[in-house]
Amino acid sequence: MVLLADVVATSAAVAATRSRNAKTSAIADLLSRLDGAEVNPATALLAGELPGGRAGVGWSALSALDVEPASEPALTVTDVAAAVDELRSIRGSGSARRRADALGDLLGRATAREQEFLVRILGGELRQGALEGVVIEAVAAAAGVPTEPVRRAFMLSGQLPVTAEEALRGGEPALAAFHLRVGRPVRPMLASPADDLDSALSGDVSVEYKLDGARIQVHRDGDEVHVYTRTLREITSAVPELVDLVRGLDCRSIVLDGETLALDDSGRPRPFQETMGRFGAQNPREELLHPYFFDCLHLDGADLLDLPLRRRLDALERAAPRHRIPAALSPTAERAAELLDEALAAGHEGVMVKDLDSPYAAGRRGRAWRKVKPEHTLDLVVLAAEWGHGRRRGRLSNLHLGARDPDGGPPIMVGKTFKGLTDELLAWQTAEFLRRETGRDAHTVHVVPDLVVEVELDGVQTSTRYPGGVALRFARVLRYRPDKDAASADTVEAVRAMLPRG
Incomplete structure (x- = not known):
């Protein structure tokens, strides 16, 4: 029987070291001591997540509680999972009071250290996704299997606790049993930045528009269609035009990866916020979304993930030729440069360069894309924001910005900015930050690190001012990215890679 105290101690040990090997070893040691029923909730907690997902508890509810801690640890990980399930089930009249009572009961059974851990995890402060890669390696070590089968099973299941259960229960054969299931979203493949077009044009590649849109994954089985975001959130009911379009494709079953965006009358992309506004809408709005697909992961009963991109593009051409993203296969350097110019002239961000021999590999920013x-x-x-001055008085303005720690630690601060913030954005972020507040001093409000913001900058420079060892130069806010979570943020290594060479 593993106690919550064991998870808290392991979490503290992981936070106390910069060594990825030490983090992996500490988590693997705890995983190896779990019995079957404990693996799922313990894995979630170790990854900084609630067992079963969010429980509808905000910082306001947590900060209002003042519960005397238990003197000795007695809570098990299965106790915590059951309590979270109870919180999640509370609905209807008087739910706020009943939820507060249930929270008080849970925290009253926890020691002071366990209370601190539970409050942070219930409030989302640990839900960064940064530990994901470390936990995957720890699961592999605890199960005595290579890392790659664990990573692949996670890509296909989308649930790290479920993947850990199978790895520890049945090893590689159990992991090999995971397959793409139409209707269950697959974690998306990601791209890494290139210095320039010439450096990216290595080998036999496809060059395609990089749209200023939102990532979507579409699943169809017969007449049943599901649409998911980059973070695997289902948005089917909010995008009926995409559902109708996919139902009209000449196939029985399909899984497509792509982007969608709203266009103006001239065919240029509308502001990104208008596209994202559709994803949260309760009812369809006037702005129609246009899909552009760039990959096909399944077609009519055949899984295509492990096939080279050129074969997946053949399938995409058969199934959805009128909805492919503008692209050129095996272009000359001159044609690739023309395509980049065309994409920019059409109001898009740039281009993607993809290895035509690469399989679909989720969650990693390799050199294939x-x-x-x-x-x-x-x-x-x-990470935080400072109160503004002058016309910004009463608004949270100067942002403290962090990059993702690839070794699973909390985000690492790399700079600040107050530039690029409109009055509308200042009002929005002030309200959002206060809802996410975890503490403050006279000038600064610290927040749950789960909001991703896209910033434009002139470059970076070495600096001892910030923990990342670098500082952003002339950074300005472009937009918030509600389609991304903290696990999708750029790493501190990516920031350091922008340092001038020589």
Whole structure:
């Protein structure tokens, strides 16, 4: 029987070291001591997540509680999972009071250290996704299997606790049993930045538009269609035009990866916020979304993930030829440069360069997919904000920005900015930050690190001012990215890679 105290101690040990091997070893040691029923909730907790997902508990509810801690640890990980399930089930009249009572009961059974851990995890402060890669390696070590089968099973299941259960229960054969299931989203493949187009054009590649849209994954089985975001959130009911379009394709079953965006009357992309506004809408709005697909992962009963991209593109051409993203296969350097110019002239961000021999590999920013953009931009996590002055008095303005730690630690601060913030954005972020507040001093409000903001910058420079050892130069806010979570933010390594060479 594993106690919550064991998870808390392991989490503290992981936070206390910079060594990825030490983090992996500490988590693997705890995983190896779990019995079957404990693996799922313990894996979630170790990854900084609630067992079963969010429980509808905000910082306001947590900050209002003042519960005397238990003197000795007694809570098990299965106790915590059951309590979270109870919180999740509370609905209807008087639910706020009943939820507060249930929270008080859970925290009253926890020691002071366990209370601190539970409050942070219930409030989302640990839900960064940064530990994902470390936990995958730890699961592999605890199960005595290579890392790659664990990573692949996670890609196909989308659930790390479920993947850990199978790895520890049945090893490689159990992991090999995971397959693409139409209707269950697959974690998306990601791209890494390229310095320029010439450096990205290595080998036999496809060059395609990089749209200023939102990532979508579409699943169809007969007449049943599901649409998911980059973070695997289902948005089917909010995008009926996409559902109707996919139902009209000449196939029985299909899984497509792509982007969608709203266009104006001239065919140019509308502001990104208008596209994202559709994803949260309760009812369809006037702005129609246009899909552009760039990959096909399944077609009429055949899974295509492990086939080279050129074969997946053949399938895409058969199934959805009128909805492919503009692209050129095996282009000359001159044609690739023309395509980049065309994409920019049409109002898009740049181009993607993709290895035509590469399989679909989710969750990693390898060199198989490279993104080429003329502007320097980064997706960073908001850590805190300072109260403004002058016309910004009463608004949270100067953002503290963090990059993702690839070794599973909390985001690493790399700079600040107050530029690019409109009055509308200042009002929005002030309200959002106060809802996410975890603490403050006279000038600064610290927040749950789960909001991703895209910033444009002139470059970076070495600096001892910030923990990342670098500082952003002339950073300005372009937009918030509600389609991304903190696990999708750029790493501190990506920021350091922008340092001048020589």
